[in-house]
Amino acid sequence: xxxxxxxxxGYGNIGRGVEAAIKQNxxxxxxxxxxxxxxxxxxxxxxxVKVVEIKDASKYVNDIDVMILCGGSATDLPVQGPEFAAMxxxxxxxxxxxxxxxxxxxxxxxxxxxxxxxxxxxxWDPGLxxxxxxxxxxxxxxxxxxxxxxxxxxxxxxxxxxxxxxxxSAIQYTVPIDEAISSVxxxxxxxxxxxxxxIRECFVVAEDGADKAKIEADIKNMPxxxxxxxxxxxxxxxxxxxxxxxxxxxxxxxxxxxKSGFENENNHIVEFAIKLDSNPxxxxxxxxxYARAAVRMNKEASFGAKTVFDVPLxxxxxxxxxxxxxxxx
Amino acid sequence: xxxxxxxxxGYGNIGRGVEAAIKQNxxxxxxxxxxxxxxxxxxxxxxxVKVVEIKDASKYVNDIDVMILCGGSATDLPVQGPEFAAMxxxxxxxxxxxxxxxxxxxxxxxxxxxxxxxxxxxxWDPGLxxxxxxxxxxxxxxxxxxxxxxxxxxxxxxxxxxxxxxxxSAIQYTVPIDEAISSVxxxxxxxxxxxxxxIRECFVVAEDGADKAKIEADIKNMPxxxxxxxxxxxxxxxxxxxxxxxxxxxxxxxxxxxKSGFENENNHIVEFAIKLDSNPxxxxxxxxxYARAAVRMNKEASFGAKTVFDVPLxxxxxxxxxxxxxxxx
Numbered sequence: 001x002x003x004x005x006x007x008x009x010g011y012g013n014i015g016r017g018v019e020a021a022i023k024q025n026x027x028x029x030x031x032x033x034x035x036x037x038x039x040x041x042x043x044x045x046x047x048x049v050k051v052v053e054i055k056d057a058s059k060y061v062n063d064i065d066v067m068i069l070c071g072g073s074a075t076d077l078p079v080q081g082p083e084f085a086a087m088x089x090x091x092x093x094x095x096x097x098x099x100x101x102x103x104x105x106x107x108x109x110x111x112x113x114x115x116x117x118x119x120x121x122x123x124w125d126p127g128l129x130x131x132x133x134x135x136x137x138x139x140x141x142x143x144x145x146x147x148x149x150x151x152x153x154x155x156x157x158x159x160x161x162x163x164x165x166x167x168x169s170a171i172q173y174t175v176p177i178d179e180a181i182s183s184v185x186x187x188x189x190x191x192x193x194x195x196x197x198x199i200r201e202c203f204v205v206a207e208d209g210a211d212k213a214k215i216e217a218d219i220k221n222m223p224x225x226x227x228x229x230x231x232x233x234x235x236x237x238x239x240x241x242x243x244x245x246x247x248x249x250x251x252x253x254x255x256x257x258x259k260s261g262f263e264n265e266n267n268h269i270v271e272f273a274i275k276l277d278s279n280p281x282x283x284x285x286x287x288x289x290y291a292r293a294a295v296r297m298n299k300e301a302s303f304g305a306k307t308v309f310d311v312p313l314x315x316x317x318x319x320x321x322x323x324x325x326x327x328x329x
Numbered sequence: 330x331x332x333x334x335x336x337x338x339g340y341g342n343i344g345r346g347v348e349a350a351i352k353q354n355x356x357x358x359x360x361x362x363x364x365x366x367x368x369x370x371x372x373x374x375x376x377x378v379k380v381v382e383i384k385d386a387s388k389y390v391n392d393i394d395v396m397i398l399c400g401g402s403a404t405d406l407p408v409q410g411p412e413f414a415a416m417x418x419x420x421x422x423x424x425x426x427x428x429x430x431x432x433x434x435x436x437x438x439x440x441x442x443x444x445x446x447x448x449x450x451x452x453w454d455p456g457l458x459x460x461x462x463x464x465x466x467x468x469x470x471x472x473x474x475x476x477x478x479x480x481x482x483x484x485x486x487x488x489x490x491x492x493x494x495x496x497x498s499a500i501q502y503t504v505p506i507d508e509a510i511s512s513v514x515x516x517x518x519x520x521x522x523x524x525x526x527x528i529r530e531c532f533v534v535a536e537d538g539a540d541k542a543k544i545e546a547d548i549k550n551m552p553x554x555x556x557x558x559x560x561x562x563x564x565x566x567x568x569x570x571x572x573x574x575x576x577x578x579x580x581x582x583x584x585x586x587x588k589s590g591f592e593n594e595n596n597h598i599v600e601f602a603i604k605l606d607s608n609p610x611x612x613x614x615x616x617x618x619y620a621r622a623a624v625r626m627n628k629e630a631s632f633g634a635k636t637v638f639d640v641p642l643x644x645x646x647x648x649x650x651x652x653x654x655x656x657x658x
Contacts, residue, residue, distance in 0.1 A: 141353050262352060264353075321639075
């Protein structure tokens, strides 16, 4: 069997995570990394992999079965997604929830016209968490969903702190509140405010001579990002930031608390939880499983945009259907 | 939109669970219950539902979109499954793991020839647990699976106790061992023996004058069922059995403990847990969601036997694709 030939577009944290994931999957191989940077400035870990300027990607249409787009959702993917979906099967982790319907349409148009398959918004949220919300909601139509994120770094909130006057550097952890989780887990179907679900914990390096009290107040009162939460601000040194906060752990919980019975008299709790040492590597692993699915769906003439809701689960696996039934059903 | 017309074959615990689930799903309706018992001996809860002898089922091929087979896996389904799959779209909860490949083939032959769709082995294990094992294994190919069941009643083990001389009635709970679960959850990838994963707790009503010490020894030493476990035997009265042990709670946990990174240096834990007040009702809810999928796959000419690995998740939901993307992705 020939291997699935993968290209990575964008060699940041997610791109490196995808590279590591490809190494774990014997039926996949990394062909090339595409970058906007000078190719000679990038050293990839996998032997015999080309580093190519992104503008030359079209030359690789016959060499790559699926492109994994590892750019950001704010500015990279809205442009790259439709462009690449017109040339390649693609998988991406587009995660701006509110804009997914619009993005889906754009990818669907580009991919359908080119007879390509594009699986969008793959990762853990959107992605695995969406799948659990969907499955458990279909099974328990009478019930409530709860999603908690963390403990983990929110890139958006960290960026927001860095824009505060007097802040040199910062990182923000989203921390789910144990009591809220316990309450959901024991089936009490609580109504939880934003403040009751998560704490925002900030580690801030202030510039020399900055007014720390003002920085703290500016962060805590920031609308949308912090004002609706209990926020904790710690001031630390640049060395501490580097030493204690350079890993990228994350995690979270999805619950469905639902009822069954003729009079809805019985309670059921479905819980899905992940605890990740490395958010970008785990996301990379999810992307590679869906890259396998994209290639297979394309071979079966299932063109256009897809989401995790559209992919039969067996397509994620390198195992045969008979093996899956025998070993895992 | 016309409703999905469902028939129930076998009106035991699961059949009644399916009936209650249909009531929760506005796009489904129960048309008839098929039984081997005298139809007049059965009163269903839903108004205007026929109770029909099972041998007359073939008269309903134009009135029912999907049959949910609620018989047992030991003797009912091996006969009923292929028979009904030759006439109807079906969904069942066949759960004899070792015989699933053989059963799949039989359903596949019958359903394919009749251009029907049969989704087999639906429920929570096999079913939801299988899906989580498959997804998480595809995402984290370097890692270990762990499945724990309970606390809940094992029908097979309860039956085995009832066959012991001197036992009038009995029920057996499978109880996962907290320390084993904690060890898996913290990522220590333990090698667990059968004895280290579950306790077997038995509540036994002895016949008058029976030798309780001998009953206890007979249970604890029973090969396959109890000998490999730490087993606790409680003797109780018939009244206590009825009062304290007539509900059918169950639950369980599936874990994938896996690694990522170029040198497999980062750890990830994926956990799926369910806690059910009523095992048969929850199973009924899962079956109805897959009944919806069976009808849709059949309309799309996807014939033959299917498993939870083959069904796109969106097919389980009454919501439109656009709603799913907007609300749940």
